[in-house]
Amino acid sequence: xxxxxxxxxxLFEEFAALLEAQDVEYKPRAYRQAAENIRSHPExxxxxxxxxxxxxxxxxxxxxxxxxxxxxxxxxxxEIEELEELRAELPVDMAALTxxxxxxxxxxxxxxxxxxxxxxxxxxxxxxxxxxxxxxxFGAKTEENILANLDFARQSNERQLLSxxxxxxxxxxxxxxxxxAVGRSEVAGSLRRWKPTIGDVDLLVASDDPEAxxxxxxxxxxxxxxxxxxxxxxSVRSAGIRVxxxxxxxxxxxxxxxxxxxxxxxNISVRDRAIERGLKVNEYGVxxxxxxxxxxxxxxxxxRLACETEADVYAAIDLPLVPPELREDRGEVExxxxxxxxxxxxxxxxxxxxxxxxxxxxxxxxxxxxxxAAEERGYDYVNVSDHATGPGMxxxxxxxxxxxxxxxxxxxxxxxxxxxEVFAGVEANVGEDGSVSVGDALLEQLDCVVAxxxxxxxxxxxxxLVRAAEHPEVDVxxxxxxxxxxxxxxxxxxxxxxxxxxxEANTALEINASPSRLDLSGGAVKLAIxxxxxxxxxxxxxSPSNFDLIRYGVHTAxxxxxxxxxxxNAWETDDVRAxxxx
DNA sequence: GCCGTTTTCGGCCCGACTGTTTTCAGTCG
Numbered sequence: 236x237x238x239x240x241x242x243x244x245x246l247f248e249e250f251a252a253l254l255e256a257q258d259v260e261y262k263p264r265a266y267r268q269a270a271e272n273i274r275s276h277p278e279x280x281x282x283x284x285x286x287x288x289x290x291x292x293x294x295x296x297x298x299x300x301x302x303x304x305x306x307x308x309x310x311x312x313x314e315i316e317e318l319e320e321l322r323a324e325l326p327v328d329m330a331a332l333t334x335x336x337x338x339x340x341x342x343x344x345x346x347x348x349x350x351x352x353x354x355x356x357x358x359x360x361x362x363x364x365x366x367x368x369x370x371x372x373f374g375a376k377t378e379e380n381i382l383a384n385l386d387f388a389r390q391s392n393e394r395q396l397l398s399x400x401x402x403x404x405x406x407x408x409x410x411x412x413x414x415x416a417v418g419r420s421e422v423a424g425s426l427r428r429w430k431p432t433i434g435d436v437d438l439l440v441a442s443d444d445p446e447a448x449x450x451x452x453x454x455x456x457x458x459x460x461x462x463x464x465x466x467x468x469x470s471v472r473s474a475g476i477r478v479x480x481x482x483x484x485x486x487x488x489x490x491x492x493x494x495x496x497x498x499x500x501x502n503i504s505v506r507d508r509a510i511e512r513g514l515k516v517n518e519y520g521v522x523x524x525x526x527x528x529x530x531x532x533x534x535x536x537x538x539r540l541a542c543e544t545e546a547d548v549y550a551a552i553d554l555p556l557v558p559p560e561l562r563e564d565r566g567e568v569e570x571x572x573x574x575x576x577x578x579x580x581x582x583x584x585x586x587x588x589x590x591x592x593x594x595x596x597x598x599x600x601x602x603x604x605x606x607x608a609a610e611e612r613g614y615d616y617v618n619v620s621d622h623a624t625g626p627g628m629x630x631x632x633x634x635x636x637x638x639x640x641x642x643x644x645x646x647x648x649x650x651x652x653x654x655x656e657v658f659a660g661v662e663a664n665v666g667e668d669g670s671v672s673v674g675d676a677l678l679e680q681l682d683c684v685v686a687x688x689x690x691x692x693x694x695x696x697x698x699x700l701v702r703a704a705e706h707p708e709v710d711v712x713x714x715x716x717x718x719x720x721x722x723x724x725x726x727x728x729x730x731x732x733x734x735x736x737x738x739e740a741n742t743a744l745e746i747n748a749s750p751s752r753l754d755l756s757g758g759a760v761k762l763a764i765x766x767x768x769x770x771x772x773x774x775x776x777x778s779p780s781n782f783d784l785i786r787y788g789v790h791t792a793x794x795x796x797x798x799x800x801x802x803x804n805a806w807e808t809d810d811v812r813a814x815x816x817x
Numbered sequence: 818g819c820c821g822t823t824t825t826c827g828g829c830c831c832g833a834c835t836g837t838t839t840t841c842a843g844t845c846g
Binding site (some may be wrong): 260261262263264265266268269298299300301302336337338339340341342351371372373375376377380424434435437463464465466467468469470481492494495497499502503506509510511515517518519584589 | 818819820822823828829830831832833834835836837838841842843845846
């Protein structure tokens with residue numbers, strides 16, 4: 236069983252917290268940044284360690300000799316000696332304890348040394364016994380807050396899917412629409428960057444009367460609890476999701492939006508570039524501090540160059556506007572500086588969907604209904620791709636070759652009546668050995684064959700997907716890793732290897748737009764495109780309303796730097812047909 | 818611990834809020 240990036244990231248986050256608890260400076264930040272970059276690395280870092288040792292692991296941004304050798308040590312031995320030593324000195328359940336709102340590494344350290352608190356249960360017992368308020372630097376209020384936040388920490392440490400967070404953000408914005416003090420309001424943070432899962436919802440509001448906005452926010456009917464509320468900033472919990480509000484002056488909205496959209500690492504790159512130019516960037520604007528003795532003397536020191544719009548902020552450091560989806564410190568600042576940012580695909584560029592189900596398998600609408608829905612959306616083409624029977628298909632969902640043959644007749648008939656191109660397809664299963672679960676004779680009759688892994692979804696899937704991609708009748712590899720967000724991480728794949736094979740075989744790699752999948756991920760899409768592969772954004776629709784999920788897929792494609800030319804279903808019908816026939 | 822068109826040594830993003838304090842540490846984003 237291979238080591239997952241998530242597991243490595245958690246280790247280094249624990250490392251960072253243990254160091255921070257002991258008042259170590261700077262190292263915690265280095266460990267946290269490394270952890271974050273390992274987590275979001277599109278390929279298993281453990282594989283890098285096995286294949287190329289520390290030098291290969293150092294390819295990960297912000298990972299140097301020391302952390303790389305710890306990765307190798309962990310992959311080889313299952314342990315990191317230094318981490319074990321730190322754990323021995325501070326034997327606490329760091330991840331659980333710091334998941335309590337308001338409890339950080341320093342607090343964990345103090346409560347362990349003063350009261351012997353090691354677990355959430357210890358923490359609750361100490362709070363109930365009113366022991367925490369006796370510790371120097373703590374008081375009754377802190378103790379109450381810990382008790383109030385304990386239950387929430389116990390029940391939920393999952394990140395939220397976009398499909399929950401987006402509608403919640405929309406809901407608050409509707410609430411704000413009736414508040415006179417609210418000027419412009421925008422979603423910021425990871426939600427605006429369309430990360431597949433988000434920790435909280437960040438909202439930014441422009442107003443000359445911030446306190447009225449905070450009041451309207453904390454008084455929002457769906458706010459279950461107020462976490463904090465100051466003059467310009469407040470946080471509430473709603474439906475188990477933390478929502479952070481920040482209110483800024485209208486003339487500083489652009490600088491604030493840039494700041495609160497992040498990512499943290501992107502902003503560090505932006506600030507580094509500003510520092511090179513004698514400038515300072517913060518949430519209030521870009522300032523020329525070259526003639527200022529102490530640039531850190533206040534929030535608005537020096538001559539302000541920009542702040543009204545995000546474009547002004549980037550222009551002040553000689554960059555074009557960087558789209559939010561690219562702001563992950565994956566080379567976008569360098570690309571912007573060299574004027575080679577991609578011309579990203581947009582939702583309106585999508586011309587069809589190549590992965591759609593009907594009542595023939597587990598869809599809830601007929602072939603005709605799904606085709607009509609695609610027509611109504613203004614699509615030029617749609618591929619009917621019901622499940623074939625095979626590995627991973629349970630409960631009689633998948634169709635036999637004979638049944639597929641029957642369905643083919645119906646799809647052709649509907650296609651004859653339709654104003655759009657109707658491709659006859661299938662979603663076949665990729666077996667553990669990379670074989671495809673439908674007979675070649677039938678595959679040859681079909682226009683567009685999607686092949687997806689549905690079983691044995693762990694371990695290394697590279698060879699398996701390469702073999703499927705090289706099958707002459709396969710046109711699309713559906714949800715390549717089979718991951719389900721928050722549930723299973725799916726196959727480990729060497730994206731470059733799979734993408735290279737797919738590019739040579741004229742097989743497209745799917746970006747499955749279902750919010751619980753988003754598979755491939757944005758990082759993997761970027762790698763795939765760099766290898767020359769074509770991607771396709773599909774909704775895997777089981778009903779007409781599912782076609783709306785396309786936006787999650789398009790934004791994932793944008794996170795992968797995809798342009799129209801990279802995305803099969805942004806092409807015209809004839810070009811798609813030509814690709815499928817190759 | 819990481820990193821380099823100011824550096825291989827000496828810096829490290831930066832500000833709001835809270836609770837505990839008489840000026841600040843910890844947490845969070």
